[in-house]
Amino acid sequence: MFSNLGHGSKEFLIIRACAVLMLIYTLYLGGFVLLADEVNFNQWSAFFDNTLNKIFTSLFFLAFAIHTWLGTWAVASDYLTPRIFGNFGRIMNVGFRGIVAAIIALVLTWAVIIIW
Amino acid sequence: MSAAIPVEQIKTITMSIYRYDPTVDKKPYMQDIVVEIPTDKDIMVLDALHLAKNQEPSLSYRRSCREGVCGSDGMNINGKNGLACVTPLSEVLKRDKITLRPMPGLPVVRDLIVDMKQFFDQLEKVKPYLITKSDTPDIERKQTPEAREELDGLYECILCGCCSTSCPSFWWNPDKFLGPAALLQSWRFIADSRDEATEERLDDLEDAFSLYRCHGIMNCVSVCPKGLNPTEAISNIRNKLLTREKA
Numbered sequence: 601m602f603s604n605l606g607h608g609s610k611e612f613l614i615i616r617a618c619a620v621l622m623l624i625y626t627l628y629l630g631g632f633v634l635l636a637d638e639v640n641f642n643q644w645s646a647f648f649d650n651t652l653n654k655i656f657t658s659l660f661f662l663a664f665a666i667h668t669w670l671g672t673w674a675v676a677s678d679y680l681t682p683r684i685f686g687n688f689g690r691i692m693n694v695g696f697r698g699i700v701a702a703i704i705a706l707v708l709t710w711a712v713i714i715i716w
Numbered sequence: 717m718s719a720a721i722p723v724e725q726i727k728t729i730t731m732s733i734y735r736y737d738p739t740v741d742k743k744p745y746m747q748d749i750v751v752e753i754p755t756d757k758d759i760m761v762l763d764a765l766h767l768a769k770n771q772e773p774s775l776s777y778r779r780s781c782r783e784g785v786c787g788s789d790g791m792n793i794n795g796k797n798g799l800a801c802v803t804p805l806s807e808v809l810k811r812d813k814i815t816l817r818p819m820p821g822l823p824v825v826r827d828l829i830v831d832m833k834q835f836f837d838q839l840e841k842v843k844p845y846l847i848t849k850s851d852t853p854d855i856e857r858k859q860t861p862e863a864r865e866e867l868d869g870l871y872e873c874i875l876c877g878c879c880s881t882s883c884p885s886f887w888w889n890p891d892k893f894l895g896p897a898a899l900l901q902s903w904r905f906i907a908d909s910r911d912e913a914t915e916e917r918l919d920d921l922e923d924a925f926s927l928y929r930c931h932g933i934m935n936c937v938s939v940c941p942k943g944l945n946p947t948e949a950i951s952n953i954r955n956k957l958l959t960r961e962k963a
Binding site for chain 2 (some may be wrong): 604605606612674678679
């Protein structure tokens with residue numbers, strides 16, 4: 601069914617799928633913190649030693665990256681455009697997206713180093 | 717007017733009106749026009765505008781039917797789009813003052829008149845007419861009463877532009893995002909049991925802007941003078957796009 605969808609529909613679903621995944625992960629992590637008697641370094645470390653938790657956490661950061669990239673593209677294509685800022689709008693748009701890309705790359709790299 | 721009506725039945729109001737004549741003015745400005753209105757009956761904003769125009773003959777605005785059918789006098793009344801002819805003055809007067817501006821997001825031709833070209837260009841893109849491929853029947857293309865009911869709440873649009881010009885997505889991308897009025901018409905023909913171009917219509921909306929730039933903030937629903945719901949129509953199109961199975 602997914603292959604039948606056009607560009608706009610795919611993007612719409614991907615953004616929402618990523619948001620749902622991030623919500624589930626947040627509830628999962630929140631549940632761990634709330635249900636644990638005490639969250640100390642050993643428990644925290646044991647939680648993230650679990651391979652499934654590592655995969656789930658990695659998926660969270662992947663979803664975060666995709667959601668952020670697509671979401672900020674939408675925001676930039678509304679507000680940072682030649683229509684609003686003239687020729688400078690294109691430069692602002694590219695600059696903004698470059699900064700977002702750098703932040704996402706930094707967060708992903710940092711996440712991989714910490715998790716794995 | 718004051719000569720014909722007893723003084724106790726008159727009150728003065730201030731109409732702050734956006735003025736701009738590109739052939740004369742370097743930039744737009746707001747002009748306060750004080751008019752006398754009767755207190756023994758409620759008049760519409762359009763009636764008050766006529767009174768203002770008696771004082772300032774150069775004041776320009778569109779109007780035609782003066783009963784909410786032609787959609788000519790869409791304007792921004794105290795910050796909210798609406799039709800001047802069906803908006804009672806008593807509902808919008810604040811401390812005996814009213815502020816009128818042209819509908820936002822479109823180029824101003826003069827005073828309260830905007831250039832609607834972009835609006836109608838977007839309407840044209842959705843092909844707002846029945847498209848058929850089968851042979852033309854001898855008499856007419858029939859429709860069940862139930863299928864006809866599906867068009868209620870869709871066909872009544874008068875294309876005044878109040879909805880699209882109150883939509884921020886339309887303000888930012890009026891050439892790419894179709895806007896609530898055009899999308900309502902798009903759904904009106906997708907939902908029509910006699911139309912035979914549903915797949916083509918949906919294909920045309922599959923990009924990231926035409927339909928998906930709607931974020932569902934419902935400004936369009938809030939301002940529609942006919943009480944229509946473009947957001948629901950957009951949601952219906954989206955559901956159709958996401959659940960269809962291509963041949």
